[in-house]
Amino acid sequence: MIHSDVLIIGGGPAGASLSQFLKDRGISSIVIERFGKNRNKICAGGIPLAINALLPQRLQNFERVEYDSLEIFYKSRLTARSSKKVLFSYGVRRSDFDSYLRIGIDVRYYENFLNFEKTNNKILARTDKGTYSAKFLIGADGVGSKVSLLSGLAPKKRFIVAEEAEVPAEVRYKNTLKIFLGYNSIGYGWIFPKNGFLSVGSGSLKNRFRKGTVFSFYPGQYKAKIYPISLWGGEEILHKGRVALVGEAANLVDPFSAGGIYPAVLSSFLLSEVIVKSLKNGRTSLEEYEKLLCDKLYPNFRYALFLSRMFYPFLPFVKKYIVKSSTIDLALELTSKGYISYEEFYKKVRASKHIALKAAYFIIKKFFG
Numbered sequence: 001m002i003h004s005d006v007l008i009i010g011g012g013p014a015g016a017s018l019s020q021f022l023k024d025r026g027i028s029s030i031v032i033e034r035f036g037k038n039r040n041k042i043c044a045g046g047i048p049l050a051i052n053a054l055l056p057q058r059l060q061n062f063e064r065v066e067y068d069s070l071e072i073f074y075k076s077r078l079t080a081r082s083s084k085k086v087l088f089s090y091g092v093r094r095s096d097f098d099s100y101l102r103i104g105i106d107v108r109y110y111e112n113f114l115n116f117e118k119t120n121n122k123i124l125a126r127t128d129k130g131t132y133s134a135k136f137l138i139g140a141d142g143v144g145s146k147v148s149l150l151s152g153l154a155p156k157k158r159f160i161v162a163e164e165a166e167v168p169a170e171v172r173y174k175n176t177l178k179i180f181l182g183y184n185s186i187g188y189g190w191i192f193p194k195n196g197f198l199s200v201g202s203g204s205l206k207n208r209f210r211k212g213t214v215f216s217f218y219p220g221q222y223k224a225k226i227y228p229i230s231l232w233g234g235e236e237i238l239h240k241g242r243v244a245l246v247g248e249a250a251n252l253v254d255p256f257s258a259g260g261i262y263p264a265v266l267s268s269f270l271l272s273e274v275i276v277k278s279l280k281n282g283r284t285s286l287e288e289y290e291k292l293l294c295d296k297l298y299p300n301f302r303y304a305l306f307l308s309r310m311f312y313p314f315l316p317f318v319k320k321y322i323v324k325s326s327t328i329d330l331a332l333e334l335t336s337k338g339y340i341s342y343e344e345f346y347k348k349v350r351a352s353k354h355i356a357l358k359a360a361y362f363i364i365k366k367f368f369g
């Protein structure tokens, strides 16, 4: 049997960064990852600038492109674009980013986590290769998390279904993101330029997803893979005794943008702080983890959820207000500060006299509070 203070299931951004944060505080951890080193998770790889304030300095030099302009297309027409250049997001290839985050930590590749049991003072976890004992077991195993399923934590799922491809291309305008609206209901499409290829994709709430939508705004001979995203839909219990969830396993995905990388790393950072304290004081409680999330993440997510309900279903009515350069400039300005403040965005939307926006606001307020 192998022992570690913390056993982490999943070596994506949540699991790898958690192991790094713990390592920096002198705590041993082992990461169990069912795929190999170069797994390229289906992902557009857009990361907010706030990632730099979270990652240790030695991990801030990841390979990336930098986005400073945004174009929005509505039903094939370029409808609005940012009027000035503002660095607002990074773009990464996930296989490179994930490998980078795993430098110097103990990852057991091609090992599949199966189940766990609790004893008085530890957790015993089984994989297809052996048994581990640990003081804490952390589920960082993404959408469809087995740790979530077995522990009964964070069962609520609000899914998006997305399709995406990396299409080799000579990329001329590497710094401009393109968003496509009006092709799918309750969702959006995207083109994220990278070095030598484009990440093209499209996603919608699960019952609205239509396979092949991506080809209507980016036609060509390529294959798009389909993958779910589990969005945040409200606070949930994320720990029980010595077990906790981080990242997408905990449904911690921005409900407006569907970005999950930054929340994954943030939740891991917060949990690492709590684990360090608990081990120092000889306690087993991870309760403070959820308090930290309530403080640092959920307020912004609540505004994001409200805005997503106001924006996507009512798009044909509110697009004149939302899809215009001044609104895009505002969003970019807010995003350039690190992570978009949805509260600021919400306040501007609330102050608008646009009649369709007001109607959408009152409908969402009435139904969702």
Ligand SMILES: Cc1cc2nc3c(=O)[nH]c(=O)nc-3n(C[C@H](O)[C@H](O)[C@H](O)COP(=O)(O)OP(=O)(O)OC[C@H]3O[C@@H](n4cnc5c(N)ncnc54)[C@H](O)[C@@H]3O)c2cc1C
Residues within 6 Å of the ligand: 009, 010, 011, 012, 013, 014, 015, 032, 033, 034, 035, 041, 042, 043, 044, 045, 046, 047, 111, 112, 113, 114, 140, 141, 142, 143, 145, 146, 162, 163, 164, 201, 227, 228, 229, 246, 247, 248, 249, 253, 258, 259, 260, 261, 262, 264
């Ligand atoms: C098409 C698409 C586009 C996206 N675009 C963006 C974007 O631009 N920006 C953004 O921020 N987010 C984006 N996301 C969301 C983002 O990819 C995820 O939210 C993010 O990867 C979550 O990180 P994580 O570490 O929690 O989970 P994951 O990255 O999913 O990592 C989980 C890891 O656990 C491993 N695992 C699972 N089960 C087991 C097991 N039983 N045993 C061992 N290992 C296991 C998996 O192999 C995986 O490596 C996108 C998602 C999709 C589908």
